[in-house]
Amino acid sequence: xxxxxxVNWDDKDALLDLASKAGVxxxxxxxxxxxxxxxxxxxxxxxxKKAPLPEQGYLFVLEDTTTQKVVGVxxxxxxxxxxxxxxxxxxGTLVHASKELNVYTxxxxxxxxxxxxxxxxxxxxxxxxxxxxxxxxxLLSKSRMMFIANFREEFRDKVxxxxxxxxxxxxxxxxxxxxxxxxxxxxxxxxxxxxxIGQKAFIAELxxxxxLYVDFLTEEAKAVIGQVHPCTAPARKIxxxxxxxxxxxxxxxxxxxxxxxxxxxxxxxKQSQMRKVVIAEHPIxxxxxxxxxxTDYQQFRTTLIASQPDDECIYLTxxxxxxxxxxxxxxxxxxxxxxxxPEV
Numbered sequence: 001x002x003x004x005x006x007v008n009w010d011d012k013d014a015l016l017d018l019a020s021k022a023g024v025x026x027x028x029x030x031x032x033x034x035x036x037x038x039x040x041x042x043x044x045x046x047x048x049k050k051a052p053l054p055e056q057g058y059l060f061v062l063e064d065t066t067t068q069k070v071v072g073v074x075x076x077x078x079x080x081x082x083x084x085x086x087x088x089x090x091x092g093t094l095v096h097a098s099k100e101l102n103v104y105t106x107x108x109x110x111x112x113x114x115x116x117x118x119x120x121x122x123x124x125x126x127x128x129x130x131x132x133x134x135x136x137x138x139l140l141s142k143s144r145m146m147f148i149a150n151f152r153e154e155f156r157d158k159v160x161x162x163x164x165x166x167x168x169x170x171x172x173x174x175x176x177x178x179x180x181x182x183x184x185x186x187x188x189x190x191x192x193x194x195x196x197i198g199q200k201a202f203i204a205e206l207x208x209x210x211x212l213y214v215d216f217l218t219e220e221a222k223a224v225i226g227q228v229h230p231c232t233a234p235a236r237k238i239x240x241x242x243x244x245x246x247x248x249x250x251x252x253x254x255x256x257x258x259x260x261x262x263x264x265x266x267x268x269x270k271q272s273q274m275r276k277v278v279i280a281e282h283p284i285x286x287x288x289x290x291x292x293x294x295t296d297y298q299q300f301r302t303t304l305i306a307s308q309p310d311d312e313c314i315y316l317t318x319x320x321x322x323x324x325x326x327x328x329x330x331x332x333x334x335x336x337x338x339x340x341x342p343e344v
Contacts (some may be wrong), residue, residue, distance in 0.1 A: 001065045001320070002038070002062060002064060002065070002134070002139060002303065003062070003065055003302070003324075004060050004061070004062055004139060004301065004302040004303070005063060005301055006045075006059070006061075006299075007043055007059040009040060009044075009320075011070050012040065014070035015029065015036055015070070015073060016031065016036060017063055018071075018073055018126055018128065019031045021034070026338060027206060028075065028124040029073065029126065031123050036175065037063060039057075039059065040059070042055050042056075043057055043059045046078070047297070047298060053079055054079065054083040056077075056079065058282035059073060059074075059075045059124065059228070060072075060074050060143060060144065060147070060300075061073050062127065062139065064078075065323060071131040072126060072127040072128060072135075072136065072137075073124055073125070073140075074123075074125045074141060075122075075123045075124035076144050076148070076155070077121040077123055078120055078154065078156070079156055080121050080238075081116065081117035082118060083116060083191060084116055086114055087113070087114065088112075088114075088249045088250065088251065088252060088258055089111065089249065089252050089255070090110070090111045090113040091102065091108060091110060091214075091248040091249070092106060092108070092211070093106050093107065094106075094211060095107070107215060108214040108215070109212060110211065110212040110214060111211045112252065113249070116258070118316055119160055119260070120148075120159040120263070121161065122141075122160070122161040123162070136240060138232055138337055138338075139304050142268060142335075143293070143302040145242060145268040146268060146272065146291055146293040146302050147293070147317055148263060148266070148267075149333060150297075156263070157263055157264070158259075158260060158262055159258050159260065159266075160224075160244075160249075160259060161244060161258070161260075162256060162258050163219070163228045163251075163256045163258070163259060164228060164232040164254070165250070165253070166256070172187075173224075173336050174218065174221045174224055175217075175224050175225065175254055176191070176254060177220075178203075178217045179212065179217040179221060180253055182212060183206045183208065183292040188253065192254075219318055221255070222327075224255055226248075226257045227255070228256055229256070231243065232256070240259065241267075241338070241339050242261075242268060242339065243261045243262045243267050244257070244266075245259060246259055247260055247262065267335075268335045271336075272291075272333050272334060273312055273334060273335075274331045274334070275309050275332060276312060276314070276329060276330070276331055277314060277316055277321060277327065277332055277333065278314070278328060279315075279316065280315035280316065280317065281318075283306075283308075283315035283317065284307060284308050285306050285308070288338065289306055289336075290304070290306075290307075290314075290334055290335065291331045291334070291336075292305050292316070292320075292328070292332050293324075293332060294324050294325055294332055294333075295332065295333060296325060303320065303324060305320060315333060
């Protein structure tokens with residue numbers, strides 16, 4: 001069985017292994033043991049209610065309970081940019097016009113912004129390549145929205161997700177080569193690593209504060225603005241199916257798109273419902289999979305089931321109850337996995 005649970009100290013080596021597989025562009029989980037330990041400590045302090053708001057963040061892992069192997073990771077930051085600025089490029093338009101010359105030109109621009117300051121962020125999504133099947137990616141991503149639905153008071157009104165932008169197998173980004181390198185004089189992989197370990201001051205020190213004209217970039221750079229890395233395309237599709245939208249914000253390094261939504265507009269937050277647990281040795285099989293989460297903040301669990309809930313109850317096997325840490329009569333949150341199927 002595949003189960004989502006909070007990260008713990010024993011997951012350190014598994015997270016390092018996942019980070020090494022993710023490669024360049026996965027800034028929120030760099031291959032750096034000291035930084036990883038700091039992230040783990042911050043996460044555990046958040047669950048223990050010891051972290052101040054600017055430091056609050058959650059990490060979840062996907063565990064194969066058969067092998068007890070951690071095969072995926074996903075996270076939520078509660079409120080970004082409160083300790084240090086959060087940067088992104090906002091795509092805009094400048095108009096140059098002259099009636100005398102009969103000239104009217106609209107010029108697309110990039111403007112350095114901090115518009116996502118204070119918003120919650122879905123982040124750190126990575127799944128081992130060997131487990132990219134059986135709806136594991138859907139479970140890993142959408143379980144975070146089940147957590148937000150259960151504990152709405154812990155998060156801000158708006159949530160966003162930065163998508164990994166386009167870079168090649170050598171870790172080179174056409175957007176960085178056309179823009180960032182002119183201001184930073186370092187390789188994309190190095191800049192990516194520095195932001196991943198928290199050294200972001202150089203962004204404010206070196207990045208221009210005035211609008212940048214998109215037309216001055218190379219054709220290769222312009223083509224990747226707002227585009228995702230091929231490995232990230234499924235993650236983008238999942239979020240968009242849940243209500244996230246691209247609103248013309250991109251990453252300042254690789255121009256990957258930022259998707260955002262109001263929490264109350266997320267499908268799972270709006271449509272998930274509570275059901276009482278009933279033990280059934282052989283539950284009626286549904287044609288549609290459902291997400292099921294317990295409501296325990298400290299021992300949060302989510303899994304996928306194939307049994308059909310009714311108006312009052314959800315039917316689980318004893319194995320599923322054990323994995324979710326629930327008992328008959330407990331309430332659990334239930335949501336259809338996909339947006340187009342009948343809701344609970």
